[in-house]
Amino acid sequence: MSELEAQIENRRDKRDRLRGRGVNPYPTRAPYDLEPGEVCERYGEQTETELEQAAVSLRVPGRVRAHRTHGKAAFLDISDGADSKVQVLVRRNHVGEDCWWLLSQLDIGDYVLAEGLLIRTRSGELTISADRLDLLAKATRPLPEKWHGLADREERYRRRYLDLLNSSESMRRFVVRSQAIAALRACLLDEGFLEVETPMMQAIPGGATARPFVTHHNALDLDLYLRIAPELYLKRLLVGGLHRVFEINRNFRNEGISTQHNPEFTMLEFYWAYSDYEQLMAFTETMFAAVLDAVHAEGSTTCTWRGHEIDLQAPWPRLSVRQSLLEIGGLDPAAVGDEAALAAELARLGEDLPKNASYGSLLMALFDRLVEPKLIQPTFIHDYPVEVSPFAKHSAGDPRFTERFELFIGGMEIANAFTELNDPDDQAERFRQQLRAREGGDDEAHRFDRDYVEALQYGMPPAGGLGLGIDRLVMLLTDARSIRDVILFPLLRPR
CATH class of the missing domain: 3.30.930.10 (Bira Bifunctional Protein; Domain 2)
Known part of the structure; x- marks a missing residue:
């Protein structure tokens, strides 16, 4: 089994486990407040203190682009495009065991909905401190990483969704x-x-x-x-x-x-x-x-x-x-009005005469070349x-x-x-x-x-x-x- 096949099988197993726990890996709808890019645009300039005072609670959907776990805390980066992203902080003792287990079944490429207060971490990262995390769509095929396996330009055209x-x-x-x-x-x-x-x-x-x-x-x-x-x-x-x-x-x-x-x-x-x-x-x-x-x-x-x-x-x-x-x-002024001279100039340039050559078609053939x-x-x-x-x-x-x-x-x-x-x-x-x-x-x-x-x-x-x-x-x-x-x-x- 290839590495890709193993990854696909692992993701499908996770999808089956989700279904076994009563979690729909492809729910019908997802009411939300702002997408990650809109969050960055609206709140990107606000300081940690300003966000604390505003106490903004948001529901933000996005695709998981990074997933890091540190003990009883986990961080996700979710995005709505190639650039815009918002960090999601998930604390085990805050969201409960069901949500923490759901987190363990997530992969890069999955779509999630994070709900919680918008904060700025000590490192300055705009972050959703999650009260709730829901799965919106399970990806069963891994995304190419920095075009590994998709470096060919024609493949980008064929699979434009990955290009985007x-x-x-x-x-x-x-x-x-x-x-x-x-x-x-x-x-x-x-x-x-x-x-x-x-x-x-x-x-x-x-x-x-x-x-x-x-x-x-x-x-x-x-x-x-x-x-x-x-x-x-x-x-x-x-x-x-x-x-x-x-x-x-x-x-x-x-x-x-x-x-x-x-x-x-x-x-x-x-x-x-x-x-x-x-x-x-x-x-x-x-x-x-x-x-x-x-x-x-x-x-x-x-x-x-x-x-x-x-x-x-x-x-x-x-x-x-x-x-x-x-x-x-740089055409000779004497040639610009003479059909024979135009044909001779085209021949000198090594160009074929146009079909049904006429004064106008010869003129345009020279225009295209010169x-x-x-x-x-x-x-x-x-x-x-x-x-x-x-x-x-x-x-x-x-x-x-x-x-x-x-x-x-x-x-x-x-x-x-x-x-x-x-x-x-x-x-x-x-x-x-x-x-x-x-x-x-x-x-x-x-x-x-x-x-x-x-x-x-x-x-x-x-x-x-x-x-x-x-x-x-x-x-x-x-x-x-x-x-x-x-x-x-x-x-x-x-x-």
């Missing part, structure tokens, strides 16, 4: 994630937006250029697609008179996995009637300020990302795609080629480009937005261009959505729309090395 128990850094990441989403939601609601839900299964995958996941509806005998974006449904709501709408939800793209890409990811997407991409740039800065206020209690506007100090204080620089290639990418990795500080890149922007309005000054921007921070795209195309004939022609690209071998090109074109024919107000990647935002805020670090249960290859 043992890593305060991981716990903080997911607290920050929740705070950031709440701040974004509050910012939009304060601006008069309505939160909505759109289909996860779609007959035509739309709203982005990506390969979808396919599923089958048995009752309808119909192939459906997990959505790659909610965009076209949200814009149908603009047609219907809901002029400020947003959704925070999952998208699915059947693509490769990397440190910045997960097939299932979370997006904020919103549409704002009567606005344009200029207004959305300013509002994006406002949203980031709200997020920073929520996650940085000290009011800091900076974060550290892979060794870079990133200043998120607005306003942020704005460059067109062509400007960025000249000023950041500019994007260098965009460490927050930067709006705007006026994208029409070929890669099928739902954005043409730029007023040059029909080859569109009123679209992307926000880059830390060398990553964080947000994508544009002044929405609402001309149904123009939209139909863009769909036809995408169809030609599909016929040319681009399996990520958009399908023709006739129902969406018909909706536009009823009239959609001028509008701006934005999509923001929640996962990458949290990566940035917490200096996470991989997108898997900020998704509670990322997709992994089966064992």
Whole structure:
């Protein structure tokens, strides 16, 4: 029998003994006053004398993280996370023999409820002097100690519950994630937006250029697609008179996995009637300020990302795609407007030409190589080629480009937005261009959505729309090395 198997058997024996003494090792409910972290937050600054005078009696639940016995006294450390803990003092002559026996059946990892006066020991430890101790849940498997046996990063993803128990850094990441989403939601609601839900299964995958996941509806005998974006449904709501709408939800793209890409990811997407991409740039800065206020209690506007100090204080620089290639990418000004010269530059760099190469796709291929990795500080890149922007309005000054921007921070795209195309004939022609690209071998090109074109024919107000990647935002805020670090249960290859 291995050491682990012996420990599991010993814990199961204790559970059986508890049941034999009439103790339910998994009771139904546990009324309590404060969790350990709340105790520390509320009473952590109070002195021994102040606690004596206050005579605070509390019921505190928590997981046993340490267990020490000294004669007729025992000490437990109980916690509600990787950091916060409260000590529990159990005196044999105070709690009685039944409680003292219960204490002997406890193991690290068990959940208990301690009830008694809150004191501070001579060593300064915040402590519950227990009048009563109850078992809430018996753990029959020991916790890994400081990642012994769980050092592999992939195991942390598979068993996230243990990662959270043992890593305060991981716990903080997911607290920050929740705070950031709440701040974004509050910012939009304060601006008069309505939160909505759109289909996860779609007959035509739309709203982005990506390969979808396919599923089958048995009752309808119909192939459906997990959505790659909610965009076209949200814009149908603009047609219907809901002029400020947003959704925070999952998208699915059947693509490769990397440190910045997960097939299932979370997006904020919103549409704002009567606005344009200029207004959305300013509002994006406002949203980031709200997020920073929520996650940085000290009011800091900076974060550290892979060794870079990133200043998120607005306003942020704005460059067109062509400007960025000249000023950041070092492209020859004579080449920026010439398709053949762009192709030659790509070849010189050892890059393959994009499928269905055009002026716009060549421009973006060079941008991806020469500019994007260098965009460490927050930067709006705007006026994208029409070929890669099928739902954005043409730029007023040059029909080859569109009123679209992307926000880059830390060398990553964080947000994508544009002044929405609402001309149904123009939209139909863009769909036809995408169809030609599909016929040319681009399996990520958009399908023709006739129902969406018909909706536009009823009239959609001028509008701006934005999509923001929640996962990458949290990566940035917490200096996470991989997108898997900020998704509670990322997709992994089966064992």
